[in-house]
Amino acid sequence: MVIIEAKSIQYDVMVALPQALTYMMASSQRSSDRQLFAMITNGREFCFIKLNQKIKPEDSPTYTLSRVFLLSETENQLYEVLQILKSLGQIIITNP
Numbered sequence: 001m002v003i004i005e006a007k008s009i010q011y012d013v014m015v016a017l018p019q020a021l022t023y024m025m026a027s028s029q030r031s032s033d034r035q036l037f038a039m040i041t042n043g044r045e046f047c048f049i050k051l052n053q054k055i056k057p058e059d060s061p062t063y064t065l066s067r068v069f070l071l072s073e074t075e076n077q078l079y080e081v082l083q084i085l086k087s088l089g090q091i092i093i094t095n096p
Helices: 013-030 078-094
Strands: 002-006 036-041 045-052 062-065
Touching: 002 013, 002 078, 013 036, 013 045, 013 062, 036 078, 045 078
Parallel strands: 002 036
Antiparallel strands: 036 045, 045 062
């Protein structure tokens, strides 16, 4: 499953992190998905999140963040963002 959380371009992309993590935690409790990912964006910056599954029920959940990808004129990283989304799609298709 992939969750997408978007905020206005006037905000830093990390403003979306708490809300995306809340959605991810709620989804992990309702679903049997073993792999849970999210993308947060403000239209100019993109960041990916992976929720790391708990090994034991008493463990606290953890998450991993990608670096922030930029769509500025000097460093347009749109192709990298699209490659990551394509890879996530393949993971979801092959591991339902």
